[in-house]
Amino acid sequence: MTINSLAILGAGGHGKVIADAALFGGCRELVFFDDAWPAKQDNGNWPVVGDWSALLERHRDYEGVIVAIGANDVRMAKQIALREAGVPLATVIHPLAAVSPFAALGAGSVAFAGAVVNPDARTGDGVIINSGAVVEHDCRLGDWVHISPRACLGGNVTVEEGAWVGIGAVVKQGVTVGRGAIVGAGAAVVSDVPPGATVMGVPAR
Ligand SMILES: CC(C)(COP(=O)(O)OP(=O)(O)OC[C@H]1O[C@@H](n2cnc3c(N)ncnc32)[C@H](O)[C@@H]1OP(=O)(O)O)[C@@H](O)C(=O)NCCC(=O)NCCS
Incomplete structure (x- = not known):
């Protein structure tokens, strides 16, 4: 719109x-x-x-x-x-973002150029899906989450309120990134991240 x-x-x-x-x-x-x-x-x-x-x-x-x-x-x-x-x-969606009509972005959220948001993904309010980020099917993103450029969330990932996933990080399907947690740039997250934790590296620790 x-x-x-x-x-x-x-x-x-x-x-x-x-x-x-x-x-x-x-x-x-x-x-x-x-x-x-x-x-x-x-x-x-x-x-x-x-x-x-x-x-x-x-x-x-x-x-x-x-x-x-x-x-x-x-x-x-x-x-x-x-x-x-x-x-x-x-809510602002760049025309070159591929946001599924079966996904839902909350009020005040953005999806920039090259972002992909697949069916049944849902976000809270004020979420940033930055340039080229991928939010796969059935993901759940809480309010005020930031998915940085080129980060990739596999299917059924949960990112809780206020968490930040850094540039180019990947998060394995089904994993939960806890409330307010930070995932460093380039990290590979293969298991749940506790609320408030900062993790980095491959695999992320
Ligand atoms: C993870 C992060 C939050 C850590 O920030 P910080 O606490 O200020 O950390 P520092 O820069 O002081 O670095 C501390 C150590 O961690 C290492 N480190 C920092 N970020 C790292 C990362 N993403 N992956 C691996 N190691 C990292 C540093 O090399 C340093 O190691 P050393 O102690 O052996 O020298 C930050 O580096 C990061 O990746 N932020 C995401 C940035 C981003 O995605 N921006 C998007 C803007 S749209």
Whole structure:
């Protein structure tokens, strides 16, 4: 579904990729809000037009609002604050992401170019499925999870709330990555990761 106008909270690199995905999908008006405004007036190709309070005042001017903050805990806090303020959150899917019609992404989630999300995969809110990441069939991703570029989750993987799977990591089918855990870049996860743990390497420890 095309979002015609989008307000993005967080004028950084992740926001640029969300902007690009939205534009590719036909969005015509794109602005950023960031607490660095008014010192920060643009985010590369796009204007920064206000701060957090301005977004709360003006969100109805835009068809969609999305939080573009890579840190899972900060994204969670901002998204909860927007929800409590009654601001509906947009979901942005790049047209070159292959998201199955039988998969479901939660509010405020993104899937970037080259991502694959296969049937019966489900995510919570505010989830990042980054460029080229693969989320196989029947995966379950909690709120505020980040699957980094080129990471690959086999079928029936569970990634609990706030966990982060690093660039190019692979997670064997059926494994659970616990709440708030971190999987290092390039890791091969072959057994469950306890909540809050950081694992890395091949096999991941
Ligand atoms: C795993 C990770 C979180 C560890 O970060 P950290 O705690 O700051 O670790 P450090 O950089 O201090 O490194 C500590 C040790 O772990 C090693 N290490 C770090 N990351 C590693 C990884 N992904 N795989 C294997 N070893 C790793 C370092 O070489 C270092 O080893 P040494 O003590 O023998 O010198 C981080 O390196 C990582 O992989 N983050 C994911 C990045 C990513 O995917 N970004 C996506 C952005 S979209």
